[in-house]
Amino acid sequence: MASIRPEGLVLQRDDHRGQAVLGFGLESVAYLGGDEGRRALDEVAALPLTPATLVADIASARTRFGDRAGVLVETVRLRRKAADKLPGTAGWLFTDEALQQATAGAVAAHRARRLAGRPVHDATCSVGTELAALADHASYVVGSDLDPVRLAMARHNLATDGRGVPLLRADALRPVTRDTVVLLDPARRSGGRRTFDPRAYAPPLDAVLDTYAGRDVAVKCAPGVDFNAVRDLGFDGEIEITSYGGSVREACLWSAGLAPAGVTRRASLLDRAEELTDADPDDCAVGPAGRWIVDPDGAVVRAGLVRHYAARHGLWQLDPDIAYLSGDRLPDGVRGFEVLEQVSYQEKRLRQALAAHDAGALEILVRGVDADPDALRRRLRPRGSAAVSVVITRLGAGTASRATAFICRPSR
Structure with missing residues (x-):
């Protein structure tokens, strides 16, 4: 009503x-x-x-x-x-929720390029963001959604761009096309809160996989989706993690028919036009810090491809269980941290070392150590003039493990 x-x-x-x-x-x-x-x-x-x-x-x-x-x-x-x-949508209509859920234009274009030349049915098309990108690459595009208002907005938006995409009202769990790749973007909020359980999506991921068993499907998920939970639902294709604008944007599930043989994980770094997969070499040494420390892009870390990234760029791990990498040369275009000093992580010792380096503006990165960067920064009270970064991590295992702080100069 x-x-x-x-x-x-x-x-x-x-x-x-x-x-x-x-x-x-x-x-x-x-x-x-x-x-x-x-x-x-x-x-x-x-x-x-x-x-x-x-x-x-x-x-x-x-x-x-x-x-x-x-x-x-x-x-x-x-x-x-x-x-x-969403560049190029000046005359579009949105609802607030639809805009929040909409895929960023660059991410939608990336997905559309992967589907180039294929017929595609966007079964949760909302206001048409993905359809606009797909229309530029797919051989045929059709969109559907249960929400009549969003469908009306999609019809207006696509007409504004001069794209004649067929639209119909349909339930995503009741297939209305054959021989198409089916693209779905389930809602990931339950009771007003974000959910990380794929079975609590709307429509639920297990129901989606059952409905389209044997079909080529691409399903957009939250970047924090539990890979094991997805595999437990029977998904055997590729999980792609995409970053753009300095942050991880989404995970996308690509059914086996849409993924290269042997690829089950992919990291796509759109800012750098770089992709890595678990089929790439992962020969990576572990050793002490060299000149630079590198904190890999979040998509690389989330996809579990840190060793693959290191092997590609001639880097090594500081610890086999920690994502920080090191090297004597910084990869082109990558922000890194030039090591000035390495000290045991004790606040008194760290405060003294920072004072010696005239630290003022202080960036703190932490992996493997229980430390709140904001609270630690307040306690350290740096009063110098130099911009300094501190990389705090745990090195070693068992009784030999030690919390270590690297005082660094950021590359930019």
Whole structure:
């Protein structure tokens, strides 16, 4: 049951949580996509809509557009949020949740390139982010979703870009295509909280794998998904971890038919246009720190490909169980930490060493040691003028293990 609120938004009942949530209605989407709505959006887009002016701006919009003010202001604000995440979507329509869930443009384009030349059905297409990327690479694209409002937005968005993609309303667990690669992006929140159990996704991952058994599928997952839990559900394909903009963005499951033979894990570093897989060489030594320490990209660490990364770039591990690497040459384009001094990790000893290096601005990286970087920084109270990084880690095993701090100069 839904009722139109004065702002033009819709108050809907979420059957899964029994809570009321706000969202756009079909009538609002039709208005925003029409000539009148577009002219109104242009006027509202001229307002600052900053935290300091928002109340006054909404009042102004309400005076001018009455009950339409809510959807107009919300749409303009969402478009501004989307500008960096989704370049080229200036005239698109979003809901707040759909924008939060949308795949970053560069990540969607990367996935679409992997599916180049294949017919693809995006069975959870939402407002069309993945469809727009797929339309540039796949041989044929169709989209479906259960949410009629998001489908209406997708139809508007793809038409804005001049893409004629067929869209239909369908349940992702009731297949409506044959001989296509099926792309799915299950919701990963339950009761308003993020879930890391793939069986608690919507639709659940186990149900997805059962429904599309024998089909080529690509399933977007949270980057923190438990690899063992996925394997326990019977998935035997490739798990790809993708990073972009300095952070890990997602995991994607590629069924065996979409993965190269022998590849079960992949790290894709879009900022560096670099990929590694568990089929790459992993001959990597363990030794004391050289000139540089390297903290590998999060996708490399998450995919369990630290040794493979080290072997490719001529690095070695400081400890076989720790992800920090070292080398005498820094790989091109990689941020590293030039070792100035190595000390036993004791706060008094570390404070003295930092003072000797005139440490001021202090970056602290920790692996394998129970230490809170922010709390430690406050206790160390650096007062110098030099920008210094401290890499804290545990070296060795058993009774021979020791917590060690490396005082370093960051490369940038």
